[in-house]
Amino acid sequence: MKELIIIEKQDERQISYVEDGILKEQYKENNEKKRLEGNVYAGKVVNVVDGMQAAFVDIGENKNAFLHIKEVLPKKSNITGNKEEKLQKYKIKDYIKNGQTVLVQVKRDCESAKGARVSTNIQIAGRFVILLPENNFITISQKIENEEERERLKKLVEKIKENKKIGVIVRTASENINEKELKKDFINTLEKLKKIQEEFNRVSKENKPAIIQENDTILEKILVDLVDSKLDKIYVNNERLKNQIENIIKDIYGDIPIKIECQTQNLETRYDLDDQIEKLQNRKVWLKCGGFLVIDKTEALTVIDVNSGKFTGKREIEKTIFKVNKEASIEIAKQIRLRDIGGIIVVDYINMQEEENKQEIIKILEKELKKDRAKTQIMQFTKLNLLEMTRKHMFSS
Numbered sequence: 001m002k003e004l005i006i007i008e009k010q011d012e013r014q015i016s017y018v019e020d021g022i023l024k025e026q027y028k029e030n031n032e033k034k035r036l037e038g039n040v041y042a043g044k045v046v047n048v049v050d051g052m053q054a055a056f057v058d059i060g061e062n063k064n065a066f067l068h069i070k071e072v073l074p075k076k077s078n079i080t081g082n083k084e085e086k087l088q089k090y091k092i093k094d095y096i097k098n099g100q101t102v103l104v105q106v107k108r109d110c111e112s113a114k115g116a117r118v119s120t121n122i123q124i125a126g127r128f129v130i131l132l133p134e135n136n137f138i139t140i141s142q143k144i145e146n147e148e149e150r151e152r153l154k155k156l157v158e159k160i161k162e163n164k165k166i167g168v169i170v171r172t173a174s175e176n177i178n179e180k181e182l183k184k185d186f187i188n189t190l191e192k193l194k195k196i197q198e199e200f201n202r203v204s205k206e207n208k209p210a211i212i213q214e215n216d217t218i219l220e221k222i223l224v225d226l227v228d229s230k231l232d233k234i235y236v237n238n239e240r241l242k243n244q245i246e247n248i249i250k251d252i253y254g255d256i257p258i259k260i261e262c263q264t265q266n267l268e269t270r271y272d273l274d275d276q277i278e279k280l281q282n283r284k285v286w287l288k289c290g291g292f293l294v295i296d297k298t299e300a301l302t303v304i305d306v307n308s309g310k311f312t313g314k315r316e317i318e319k320t321i322f323k324v325n326k327e328a329s330i331e332i333a334k335q336i337r338l339r340d341i342g343g344i345i346v347v348d349y350i351n352m353q354e355e356e357n358k359q360e361i362i363k364i365l366e367k368e369l370k371k372d373r374a375k376t377q378i379m380q381f382t383k384l385n386l387l388e389m390t391r392k393h394m395f396s397s
Contacts, residue, residue: 001233002231003234004016004234005234008241012029012031014026016277017222023271027395037109039105040103040212042204044207052092060210067119103197105118106118126188126192132168132169134165139169144175156179160179160186166190200212223249242261245260283295295341297341301345322357322361326364341393344390365387376391
């Protein structure tokens with residue numbers, strides 16, 4: 001049973017995704033905090049810094065935004081981006097000039113001491129596709145694993161986009177849909193993109209920063225993603241919120257394919273939800289075997305330390321270590337999804353001697369991360385026996 005439980009309080013909205021009573025994803029949307037991620041702006045370049053291969057862009061917010069050369073070059077694909085490009089062969093000043101008005105999208109919200117990170121590679125999302133202007137590739141969601149289906153969707157998109165120079169990311173929700181539905185969503189999303197470009201052309205003549213399109217709320221984005229994922233039910237704690245959600249879903253789907261129930265009391269205690277959420281604040285996470293994880297989040301990265309704790313095992317040390325690391329891998333995948341941890345993640349597993357065991361741990365982690373809607377990438381173990389990975393967070397905190 002897949003359920004969405006949405007509790008609205010005075011100053012925030014708590015959104016919980018639950019499967020069979022177990023919390024899988026949890027987000028909080030502050031009604032007073034302005035969230036910039038996803039916003040599209042006409043920004044004015046105020047300073048190009050050659051040595052940093054970057055520029056600072058005035059987008060009309062409190063702090064100037066940061067634009068790096070890798071976010072200016074057209075993407076080769078949504079999977080590799082520009083990672084395979086030798087960025088040193090490009091010069092930021094050949095693409096961006098002081099005083100220039102540029103169309104940018106916020107990729108990462110501003111932090112306490114830093115402005116937002118922006119990109120000229122804007123992405124406009126539909127229900128089934130995401131479009132990237134000034135690019136020219138087709139990427140199928142990695143969550144769609146059937147090769148025949150991937151090839152079918154790729155051929156459909158090639159046919160639908162008709163040699164247009166535009167990047168297309170085919171979303172997971174598109175699996176098994178027909179050409180008519182895919183084409184309709186492509187056309188609708190393309191229309192959104194055209195309106196953005198027309199508005200940019202209009203406001204850029206004024207040569208000052210302006211917002212072109214505001215982002216969807218966290219709730220709106222989750223509804224687009226999850227209703228297509230065979231969501232069984234939505235619970236809310238007031239009628240006004242129920243009506244709002246019904247209108248959002250109707251705009252997306254044309255009808256209400258899911259039951260929405262208003263429950264004004266005891267919604268927080270359903271499935272002991274309040275207890276499950278409270279545990280997410282804990283730095284230490286215990287494993288069933290007696291080991292535990294310690295999760296430390298810094299500005300640059302997140303470090304997860306695996307400890308054997310009370311578990312000593314009854315066999316030789318390598319098997320004991322592998323058992324703890326195996327259970328830890330399952331819990332790590334669960335925790336980074338629950339806490340929406342993004343960016344660089346370094347896992348300090350208990351040191352294993354056998355290479356076969358290390359590779360098995362990677363396979364287990366990969367398998368568990370397939371349950372995560374966010375994009376993840378696992379590297380190999382380093383010489384210091386640390387496992388590095390990256391995850392694209394769902395929403396800025």
